[in-house]
Amino acid sequence: MARIGYARVSTAEQDTALQTDALQKAGCSRIFEDKVSGAKAERPGLAAALSYLREGDILVVWRLDRLGRSLQHLIETVATLEAQGVGFQSLTENIDTTTPGGRLIFHVFGALGQFERDLIRERTRAGLAAAAARGRKGGRKPVMTPEKLQRAREYIANGLNVREAAARLKVGKSTLYMALQAARAADS
Template identity: 75%
Template structure:
């Protein structure tokens, strides 16, 4: 079993020394690092660490928030590690998914994350239903209003092309074709 470390600081001004020292002290054979926001999906150090870790290894971070952009991302990453037979350990929170207690704590975090996502989904549905009950329909408003459609039909009847009518009315030709029901040309 090899401990593979991963450290991340958000900006170039921040110093990863504290994290690196903790990872080396925890016995990491190799440590990867990033100087990037946790919100970024493209973190080369993390990708290299995930690629380097083999079955039976443990990915070690100083804190949970160093690994995941969000709780769902963290859960997804740890689940992917588990699927490959790689454990996860967070030094600060003392979570180690290679032990039964560590798996329990991590699954509690996962359950809380799922609960939070379900609440958000439920609130969104309730908000959409309330808006629909008030006659509000979601989505963008149509670019081609009834008045513009009427004027476009008049212009086309006078001999202008759809493209010329759209230009005069300051709307896109594709939108006008769609409103006219002729499809995009």
């Protein structure tokens, strides 16, 4: 059983010394580091640490936000560790998934994360329904307006091809093709 540390700072100008000192004091035999924003998906130090870990090891971080890009990412990472038989410990928050209490706290975090995602989804649906009830439709405004479609038909009737008509209207030719096709289908 090894205690493996992971330290991360957001910029190259920052120093991991505070974190590495705490990780060494916590008994980490090896420490992996990243100097990259937590929002970045690619973190070579974290990837190396995760591939280095073996069943029975414990991944130790100075603070929870050093590991996860978001609560969801943090929960997924710890769940992956748990599935591999690897423990997780955060020194600042005093969370240790190798203990029953630590697992409970982390599962509460997971439940809160899921609750937050469900609330966001519910609010989004309610907002879209309220907007629809007021006659508003989401998304971008259509590029092809009925006026542009009428002008395109006139251009084509006067001898321009679809590409030339689309260029004059400042729309893509595929957009114009689809609008003409939809109009023909509606007319028939």
